[in-house]
Amino acid sequence: MRVDIANALAETSPVGVPREALDRLDDRVATAHETIQNGREEDAFGYASLNLPETTDPDAIRAAVAPFADATAVLTVGIGGSALGAATLATALGDDTETYFLDNVDPAHLRSLLDELPLAETAVNVVSRSGTTAETLANFLVVREEMAAAGVDWTERTLVTTGPSGNLRDLAEEYDLPALDVPTGVPGRFSALSTVGLAVPAIAGVDIEGVLAGARSAAADMTGSLFETPAYAYGATLFALDRREASVAAMMPYAESLEPFAEWFAQLWAESLGKDGLGQTPVRALGATDQHSQLQLYRAGPLDKVVTLLRPTTGPDHPIPNADLDGLDYLGGNSLRELLDAEFEATEASLAKSGQPTVTVEIERVNSESLGALLFEMEAACILAGELYDVETFTQPAVEWGKERARQLLRGESAQASDRLVVE
Numbered sequence: 001m002r003v004d005i006a007n008a009l010a011e012t013s014p015v016g017v018p019r020e021a022l023d024r025l026d027d028r029v030a031t032a033h034e035t036i037q038n039g040r041e042e043d044a045f046g047y048a049s050l051n052l053p054e055t056t057d058p059d060a061i062r063a064a065v066a067p068f069a070d071a072t073a074v075l076t077v078g079i080g081g082s083a084l085g086a087a088t089l090a091t092a093l094g095d096d097t098e099t100y101f102l103d104n105v106d107p108a109h110l111r112s113l114l115d116e117l118p119l120a121e122t123a124v125n126v127v128s129r130s131g132t133t134a135e136t137l138a139n140f141l142v143v144r145e146e147m148a149a150a151g152v153d154w155t156e157r158t159l160v161t162t163g164p165s166g167n168l169r170d171l172a173e174e175y176d177l178p179a180l181d182v183p184t185g186v187p188g189r190f191s192a193l194s195t196v197g198l199a200v201p202a203i204a205g206v207d208i209e210g211v212l213a214g215a216r217s218a219a220a221d222m223t224g225s226l227f228e229t230p231a232y233a234y235g236a237t238l239f240a241l242d243r244r245e246a247s248v249a250a251m252m253p254y255a256e257s258l259e260p261f262a263e264w265f266a267q268l269w270a271e272s273l274g275k276d277g278l279g280q281t282p283v284r285a286l287g288a289t290d291q292h293s294q295l296q297l298y299r300a301g302p303l304d305k306v307v308t309l310l311r312p313t314t315g316p317d318h319p320i321p322n323a324d325l326d327g328l329d330y331l332g333g334n335s336l337r338e339l340l341d342a343e344f345e346a347t348e349a350s351l352a353k354s355g356q357p358t359v360t361v362e363i364e365r366v367n368s369e370s371l372g373a374l375l376f377e378m379e380a381a382c383i384l385a386g387e388l389y390d391v392e393t394f395t396q397p398a399v400e401w402g403k404e405r406a407r408q409l410l411r412g413e414s415a416q417a418s419d420r421l422v423v424e
């Protein structure tokens with residue numbers, strides 16, 4: 001990725017980072033880089049994520065998904081990191097295989113999805129690192145029952161991706177289901193470049209070898225300086241801006257196919273850095289669409305944000321027909337990509353003019369190599385930011401309380417009723 005941080009500096013924004021502060025921060029980046037490299041060498045928990053471009057075996061993934069090559073639809077049953085990486089790659093790069101991601105427990109949605117799915121030609125990838133996530137297991141129990149009721153042998157159409165133990169591993173062993181192992185030492189949100197994120201894209205015709213190759217080339221270019229390593233420029237700049245009130249990090253890709261990437265980024269940034277009262281609130285936006293919904297706030301609201309404008313610099317295009325309508329002469333003869341690029345550059349300039357910090361991220365095009373590199377670099381950016389915040393980047397202890405409360409409620413164990421102030 002190519003990262004431009006000029007509009008995040010104090011020269012452009014009243015809440016921007018002074019250049020000398022960035023120079024000082026680069027000393028800390030060098031130290032953090034050492035920690036990260038040592039963590040990679042030791043394959044330490046979390047840091048091992050950055051070794052996936054080398055350690056993930058695409059042949060093993062292809063062998064595991066081979067029985068599902070005839071699938072016309074693929075249903076991923078998984079949530080959070082067990083769905084978002086695969087959704088990012090399959091949505092942006094997949095062929096005409098229909099890919100569906102069941103990452104919520106909404107009965108109405110599940111009903112309409114099951115009514116739509118050609119169950120006999122559907123491959124199901126049930127994914128859970130812990131193997132115990134309630135939403136994933138509940139959804140899978142419903143899906144398998146639905147397949148059985150339709151006379152489809154679900155054991156012939158299910159691939160499991162999970163850890164060494166847990167309900168899902170037990171199920172895989174009991175029914176002798178094909179199973180892929182989640183990589184050890186890799187938290188879910190950092191597992192896009194592993195069995196977790198690559199199995200479904202492999203079924204959907206994605207060049208997973210190209211994805212890993214792109215990530216490897218990004219890994220090879222990392223040095224201990226933010227002025228040389230795009231990932232570190234991104235992570236350090238967002239950290240430095242958060243120190244200056246930019247507590248909201250909006251991710252705004254200018255490509256429909258990259259919308260799931262913004263969702264993936266939101267989990268990565270929130271769940272990794274939201275600790276000890278720290279962390280930036282990620283916001284998912286889409287360019288040019290959200291220019292017509294969010295931009296008013298981004299321009300005229302509080303200077304509490306950094307907006308990442310992300311675009312592929314090349315890609316498919318379509319001419320805009322000439323229209324003999326007054327005032328539309330500026331459209332005819334141009335193309336949709338030229339319009340999108342103009343919108344991108346105009347938004348970048350308009351935010352700079354209003355003093356709202358932005359970072360511009362460009363990839364050459366939406367293809368396997370570029371997306372593999374982008375995922376890897378955003379993970380490295382997040383890990384660096386975690387070092388600078390000095391937080392536990394790779395755990396997410398705060399999510400457990402709610403899970404336990406939900407289990408208590410389902411078991412009928414009376415929960416402490418909280419006082420309410422209901423108006424209806």
Ligand SMILES: O=P(O)(O)OC[C@H]1O[C@](O)(CO)[C@@H](O)[C@@H]1O
Nearest residue numbers: 080081082128129130133188399
């Ligand atoms: O893969 P699992 O264990 O089902 O977890 C799914 C997601 O839930 C979380 O544990 C949060 O509850 C995420 O960290 C993870 O990506």
